[in-house]
């Protein structure tokens with residue numbers, strides 16, 4: 391059996407699969423193939439590879455028995471690591487191939503695909519001519535069924551959901567070896583780990599826009615099963631992980647799930663989960679988390695604090711607890727059944743700072759909150775934008791740190807309360823949103839970044855990923871990495887240390903650390919605080935330096951030279 395998987399990338403509230411991240415879908419589907427027949431040939435291609443070499447894709451896929459496209463719910467947006475598949479490509483690429491049974495799976499097939507701010511194109515009608523089967527159930531179990539039924543699409547139910555995680559575990563372990571085909575393998579690959587599905591707030595209907603309550607009561611993976619998958623991934627060479635596939639890490643196997651809207655964090659289970667991951671991957675490089683519900687913190691502050699201490703004990707620094715505050719406007723909160731009021735959200739931010747603000751070995755605080763706001767919700771007015779901005783300014787005034795502020799427009803999915811509203815509020819408030827975003831970026835994001843990474847902060851191990859106009863972009867692999875812009879063309883694919891010298895709205899300008907004063911180009915030298923054009927020219931005409939004290943003479947400014955020498959080297 392020959393199977394080709396085309397990963398169109400996914401980006402969901404719980405789960406990321408845009409490079410360097412690899413989400414669960416491709417791994418589970420590959421595992422389903424190898425569970426069915428260990429000798430199956432599985433070829434994994436990303437959509438970027440397909441775009442780059444369409445002929446190779448056609449040649450490989452034409453010889454396959456089964457062609458599976460995986461696509462996510464993606465707002466067309468910019469990602470440094472790859473470009474998610476577009477609706478037109480989902481129609482076009484399968485039609486270029488003749489022979490295999492063609493299947494579409496992943497969140498796009500389940501919920502629709504984002505086409506522009508707030509709009510979702512419903513599938514399968516949009517892609518009916520391109521696929522033999524559009525799976526709106528769980529792709530890995532439907533592929534399993536399909537293989538068992540000898541690829542007879544009539545014999546399987548495309549809406550079949552997994553009965554429990556038991557159906558996934560074997561696939562998760564077997565599918566681990568597909569990671570070796572990922573373009574980021576051996577470089578900066580981060581693998582997303584799933585611990586449960588479903589939101590405990592399904593009891594009260596959940597938030598108006600969210601699909602998670604549609605799964606019903608949460609279904610948890612056992613810590614030992616997660617550890618077994620990590621061991622399999624680690625033995626294949628994966629050393630970066632994110633425990634990102636769950637709506638609220640603090641609710642992992644929480645006490646009172648199914649009875650309470652906000653169950654109590656289960657410290658034993660969280661400890662067991664993280665201990666198991668660490669034991670399975672003892673020399674891992676990155677272990678981060680993602681979503682944390684501020685409502686859980688507000689209702690169980692003591693247990694939440696203990697749970698976050700466990701995270702900090704086992705994780706690696708630079709971690710983010712992304713909190714879906716969504717809106718601090720009380721009217722919006724009520725109309726959309728959101729989780730926390732402004733004061734509760736502030737307390738949650740304070741608590742995460744208290745546990746995680748200490749700086750770690752890579753230059754970043756251990757664990758900080760991220761804040762997500764959603765716009766276009768029921769009850770939103772002009773004042774909503776003011777309240778959210780004011781909330782973030784209060785965070786700044788209280789000297790609290792936030793790693794990332796995410797402002798997104800709601801995407802309405804079938805089955806949610808927002809479906810009937812659609813993008814009508816977004817369209818009405820388009821200008822408000824645009825102005826709000828600009829103000830948030832300049833009045834909050836940038837000052838926050840300056841507090842988070844003061845000038846001369848040394849950032850360890852940022853991976854040089856891409857070039858921009860006269861720039862090299864680098865990021866420390868992990869949750870919501872901060873973009874490091876360097877005004878020089880550095881070799882790509884390297885882990886380098888940088889020192890922060892300046893700020894964009896959501897990025898920092900940095901120079902490689904230590905900076906080689908004998909080889910650094912003019913633009914790089916000019917970007918160093920206190921150096922500027924004139925002194926950069928003096929440095930360049932005085933080199934080569936043999937000793938660092940010669941720099942003092944060249945600059946004739948003791949303070950600037952002292953600072954510079956502290957971060958410099960001579961080749």
Ligand code: SF4
Nearest residue numbers: 589596597600602637
């Ligand atoms: S708390 Fe709200 S946003 Fe979070 S998973 Fe539950 S329903 Fe979704």
